């Protein structure tokens with residue numbers, strides 16, 4: 001038995017009317033599902049803007065939105081309008097950010113295996129900072145400078161040797177990691193010496209990212225202490241502590257705010273005598289709670305004595321996190337958002353996998369029926385971004401809501417999109433002759 005959904009898991013502008021119906025940004029969620037179809041990502045624009053402003057106020061100039069959490073043109077523009085830089089990790093993310101009009105010098109380019117093409121793109125687009133991850137990348141930057149004459153500003157990604165208490169797939173600060181230069185092995189020192197002496201890059205600072213969905217400020221503090229101690233002799237002007245601040249997904253979880261996180265980091269930096277500009281790259285903490293996903297219930301299967309399966313029209317293709325990390329979510333019916341939720345169900349998708357589940361332990365009102373719109377909150381990060389079209393299920397539309405208006409910022413995928421990249425014309429004729 002669960003009570004009504006706790007409002008701290010809902011977007012900032014969520015409101016429940018006298019009839020129990022849930023709206024976000026002044027838009028009724030059931031109406032949005034009827035109008036735009038399901039599955040549907042609904043983002044609260046005011047919530048997104050508030051979190052971006054909070055990040056800028058907490059860290060100052062240089063703080064970047066980690067676009068891997070959720071990227072489309074509208075999101076890139078919004079983060080830029082609110083004064084954030086954008087962290088991009090591939091040529092694709094770089095392209096989308098530039099396509100949206102974000103100036104190159106407001107971008108920070110990441111990636112543990114940047115290709116020649118991606119580095120050339122970064123230089124051509126005048127990316128503000130490249131975060132260098134390996135000696136091979138330094139070789140590539142030497143070669144690039146020899147042909148372009150450009151000396152990009154770089155940070156070096158340092159692995160502090162700190163375990164973050166999170167899922168092993170999103171922990172990156174420990175020594176055994178594919179990312180960065182480890183402090184303990186001496187690779188970090190060698191990398192700084194090499195980059196500082198290189199004519200091909202301008203070394204302006206150091207960077208570390210210990211992992212994602214980290215709740216404990218202590219883990220960040222330990223990483224910053226290592227980083228600050230390591231950085232001190234080099235006197236570089238910039239230090240980025242990466243992203244990774246966790247968010248609550250289910251009842252009973254809580255996490256520090258962006259402001260509290262920044263205060264903890266600044267405190268440790270001050271104590272360690274850091275004089276460099278300290279910045280960060282939150283992703284999840286900006287976008288996760290800003291969105292809910294809406295689904296339509298298609299099948300309710302009661303297995304007596306076992307469980308009830310509620311199947312919806314999306315699944316692991318729009319939210320792979322439960323399958324990848326065993327992540328938990330809450331669920332609710334937007335038509336009865338203030339109702340008690342006495343009925344235990346497992347919310348599953350429509351894919352051909354038993355593992356295709358969205359909510360392992362969900363609670364819903366007793367009167368849930370086929371045709372209901374069902375919502376999962378806190379789905380703004382790493383859902384749309386990590387989604388697929390497995391089983392050729394069409395990728396959902398994305399809608400931004402504010403002040404009673406809903407604008408579709410990404411349209412739903414179409415059947416034509418599914419065949420748009422297939423060989424046609426000459427190739428097809430070749431086969432036919």
Ligand SMILES: Cc1ncc(COP(=O)(O)O)c(C=O)c1O
Pocket residue numbers: 066068069087110209211212213242243244245281282283284285
């Ligand atoms: C280098 C880097 N910065 C920032 C982030 C954003 O992390 P989060 O969304 O947990 O804040 C990531 C995520 O993996 C990352 O790899």
